[in-house]
Amino acid sequence: MVINNFKDLTFANDFIFAKVMRNKKLCQKLLEVILNVKISKIEYVKEQVSLTGKPDSKSVRLDVYVSDDAGTVYDVEMQTGNTRNLPKRSRYYQSIIDINLLMKGSGYQSLRKSYVIFICTFDPFGAGRHIYRFGNRCLEDDRIILGDEAIKVFLNPKSDMNDIDADLKNFLTYLADAIACDSFTQELADEVEKIKTDKELEVEYMTLLMLEQEKYEEGLEDGLQKGRREGLLDALVNLVRDGLLSAADAAKRADMSEDAFKNLIK
Numbered sequence: 001m002v003i004n005n006f007k008d009l010t011f012a013n014d015f016i017f018a019k020v021m022r023n024k025k026l027c028q029k030l031l032e033v034i035l036n037v038k039i040s041k042i043e044y045v046k047e048q049v050s051l052t053g054k055p056d057s058k059s060v061r062l063d064v065y066v067s068d069d070a071g072t073v074y075d076v077e078m079q080t081g082n083t084r085n086l087p088k089r090s091r092y093y094q095s096i097i098d099i100n101l102l103m104k105g106s107g108y109q110s111l112r113k114s115y116v117i118f119i120c121t122f123d124p125f126g127a128g129r130h131i132y133r134f135g136n137r138c139l140e141d142d143r144i145i146l147g148d149e150a151i152k153v154f155l156n157p158k159s160d161m162n163d164i165d166a167d168l169k170n171f172l173t174y175l176a177d178a179i180a181c182d183s184f185t186q187e188l189a190d191e192v193e194k195i196k197t198d199k200e201l202e203v204e205y206m207t208l209l210m211l212e213q214e215k216y217e218e219g220l221e222d223g224l225q226k227g228r229r230e231g232l233l234d235a236l237v238n239l240v241r242d243g244l245l246s247a248a249d250a251a252k253r254a255d256m257s258e259d260a261f262k263n264l265i266k
Contacts, residue, residue, distance in 0.1 A: 006202045010178045011192050012121055014063055015205050017078040020191045021064040029184055031066070031074055033167045034117060034131075034153065041069040062093070073097060073114040080121045090116045090152045098150075113149035121175065123156040130159040130172060237265055 136146035157176035251261035
């Protein structure tokens, strides 16, 4: 696990991104640039909020969760690693957002228009586009729109296509190279530098990194223990199959019942 120096972080780091998006003016402007719309006012902004569905379901931690004065909801995520699960992940995020928006007893018509936006530092679909927008349409006739008002957007700075306007192109250039190209990206750059001079935020970032490192090391140790256990069982099974050890002795060494070990052999 790579631990980054706080002073070297850029806007593409999800911690820095979330802190920059606390600035309502910048958050609103970014949404306008990405979606090419005008937004009157941001009603609330939550950074890295956790949402969940059922008590035993997987929770999600949203980088930026925003609602405008028209009631439209926006989830904006910074994505620097290509985990190749973004389509399914965006589907799950959308479902969790809807569950949390729909109060018990409310009608489905009360669900708000929503956007799940992934700002990627790579091409998530490999088609060379700067922007990929998805909405539900009829497979038999794509002129028919489902009208569920659930939209997913993916951005890619690594494109040569002439498929976006200058404002979005400048933002994606800044995302890729950390070079401000216009007044808006200069405002983003200034906010990033301001955040990186905040000692309290630096302590918060390093604390989060240490916690993540501990979780990583715990997971690594669990994996090693599991691997050692599987290696031991494989060796014992082979010894029994070769007639060099009885099933009863092998089961004892594996700390399991003889019946369970025989089932393992099968």
